[in-house]
Amino acid sequence: MNRFCGIILLQFVLLTACAQESLTDFFKGELIFQSGFEPDSKVVPKGSNADITGTDHSLEEKNDWMKDLDENPLIGNFNLQYQGGDSTQRFAKIVPEPGNPQNKVLWFWLNEPNVGGSKGRIQANIYGGKTGLKEFYQSVKIFLPEDMNTVRTFPEKISWLTIAEFWNNITWSHDVPYGFRITLGLGKPTAAESDLYFILDGQDCELFEDNSQKYTTLWSEINQEVKVPIGQWFTLNYYYKEGDSETGRFYMTIQPDRGEKKVIFDVTAFTHNSHDLNPDGVTDFNPLKLYTSKKLIDYMHSKGKTLQIYWDDFKLWKDRRP
Numbered sequence: 001m002n003r004f005c006g007i008i009l010l011q012f013v014l015l016t017a018c019a020q021e022s023l024t025d026f027f028k029g030e031l032i033f034q035s036g037f038e039p040d041s042k043v044v045p046k047g048s049n050a051d052i053t054g055t056d057h058s059l060e061e062k063n064d065w066m067k068d069l070d071e072n073p074l075i076g077n078f079n080l081q082y083q084g085g086d087s088t089q090r091f092a093k094i095v096p097e098p099g100n101p102q103n104k105v106l107w108f109w110l111n112e113p114n115v116g117g118s119k120g121r122i123q124a125n126i127y128g129g130k131t132g133l134k135e136f137y138q139s140v141k142i143f144l145p146e147d148m149n150t151v152r153t154f155p156e157k158i159s160w161l162t163i164a165e166f167w168n169n170i171t172w173s174h175d176v177p178y179g180f181r182i183t184l185g186l187g188k189p190t191a192a193e194s195d196l197y198f199i200l201d202g203q204d205c206e207l208f209e210d211n212s213q214k215y216t217t218l219w220s221e222i223n224q225e226v227k228v229p230i231g232q233w234f235t236l237n238y239y240y241k242e243g244d245s246e247t248g249r250f251y252m253t254i255q256p257d258r259g260e261k262k263v264i265f266d267v268t269a270f271t272h273n274s275h276d277l278n279p280d281g282v283t284d285f286n287p288l289k290l291y292t293s294k295k296l297i298d299y300m301h302s303k304g305k306t307l308q309i310y311w312d313d314f315k316l317w318k319d320r321r322p
Contacts, residue, residue, distance in 0.1 A: 029137060029320025032075065033068045034059055036313050037094050037104045041065065043080065050080040050092055052106075069126070074318060076128030076283065083121045085114025090122050097310065098145070105143070106288070106311040111301065113294035120297045120307070123165075124288040132168075132281020134242040137320035140288065143310040144230045150305040151188070151196060154296055158188035159199065162291040163309065166240060167284040168272045171205035171213055178273035179205030179213075182240070182250060186228055196228040198264050200250065204273050219269045226254060226262055233257045235313070239322050242271050242279055251322050287314065 035041055040054035056063040069078040080092045089112035097103040108122045115121050142163075151158070164184040171179035180203065187199035201220035207213055239251040248271035255261040272279035290309050300307055 027321045029135075029317040031062050032072060032136075032316045032318055033062050034313075034315040035063055035065065037106045037311070039104070041094060041104070043092055043094050043106075046079055048084070049082055052078065052080065052094075073130040074133060075126055076130065077126070079125050079127075081121065081123050081125050083115045085112065088112070089114040090120065092122055097143075097312070103312070106314075108288070108290045108309045108311070110290050110292075110297060110307040113297050118294055120290070120292055120294070122290045123286045125284075125286060127170075127284045129281075129283040132242075132279075132283045133240075133318060134281040135319050135321070136240055136282070137317040137322075138164075138238045138287055139235060139313070139315040141233055141235050141312040143233045143312070144228070145308050145310070146231050147300070147305040147308055148196075148230050150300055150303050151186070151296070151307075153193050153303075154188065154299050156188075156191050156295075158186070158196075158296065160291075160293055161186040161296065162286075162289050164238070164289050165286040165291075166282055168242065168279065168282045169276075170284050171207055172211075174207060174209075178276035178279075179207060180270075180273040180276070181205065181215075182271065184238070184252070187222055189222065189224065196230075197222055197224050197226070198228060198252070198254075200252070200265050200267065202250075202267075202270055204275070218274055219267065221265055221267060223264045226264055229254075229256050233312070234259075237322075239320070240271060240282065242281055244272075244274075245270050248272070253322075287316070 035056040036058055038056045038058040041056050042054045043050050044053055052065050062068050069075050082090055090110045093107050094104055095107045097105045110120045113120045162183055162185045166182040168180045169176045169178055182202050185199045186196045188194050199222045202218045203215045205213055205215050234254055234256040237253045241249040248269055250267045252265040253261050253263050288311050
């Protein structure tokens with residue numbers, strides 16, 4: 001090879017390497033926030049609801065609940081919402097992990113229907129972002145304690161046991177048109193005793209003058225190849241991309257501790273209202289949620305059990321891709 005050709009080849013290799021590195025950096029996205037709920041993170045009362053304040057000093061960056069979430073224009077405001085009830089019915093607390101007291105986790109405990117006696121709710125709200133997120137990625141670790149095995153014996157199908165929800169746009173304001181939501185939950189496909197599986201759907205919403213709502217399901221998914229683990233920590237990763245029936249995407253993986261990562265959902269479909277010609281991103285979502293019917297809560301209570309979820313290692317990125 002002559003010297004000139006060698007120089008050209010070297011330049012090509014360097015340019016290709018730089019392009020690949022830039023593309024890799026792009027796919028990594030921008031870390032918005034992360035917390036393992038370690039000190040100095042604290043759940044504090046906030047009116048009839050709650051909030052998390054402080055900084056997780058186990059992490060080096062993007063770990064301040066106020067500066068990196070509440071003061072971030074992409075995010076708006078973080079809080080914990082109950083919508084009623086008291087601590088005998090529901091609570092969210094940061095506690096030592098059962099069986100591993102050196103680690104702190106966030107505990108959702110739902111013992112009675114706390115919303116007017118009709119349903120139960122504990123949820124983290126990230127509401128009111130000034131700039132809608134058109135592409136984002138979330139990771140969180142989850143532990144469902146042994147009590148959740150009783151859900152398997154509930155004598156009906158389960159299609160309402162929500163663990164996360166993403167709004168584009170919100171469905172409870174007359175000032176915001178084109179309501180839409182993606183709901184992630186735990187489902188039970190039969191009335192007989194059954195394992196639990198992840199369920200997912202996307203719905204348009206119409207809000208009427210009397211504040212009643214009509215939801216129209218555009219798509220729905222259930223993955224019965226992978227059971228929801230109970231009594232074992234697992235990590236869920238979610239990827240959301242705003243788009244229509246050909247460009248929208250919702251992608252989710254699961255990885256049990258000491259297990260392999262598996263794809264649960266990879267959906268190409270509307271991720272905004274199907275009539276919205278100018279969608280403007282997600283400004284409101286519930287990254288951590290425990291929301292279900294009075295009937296399921298009462299059934300658990302009748303068996304001396306409680307609906308519970310432990311959360312750990314919550315992370316949120318802008319523009320990250322799988």
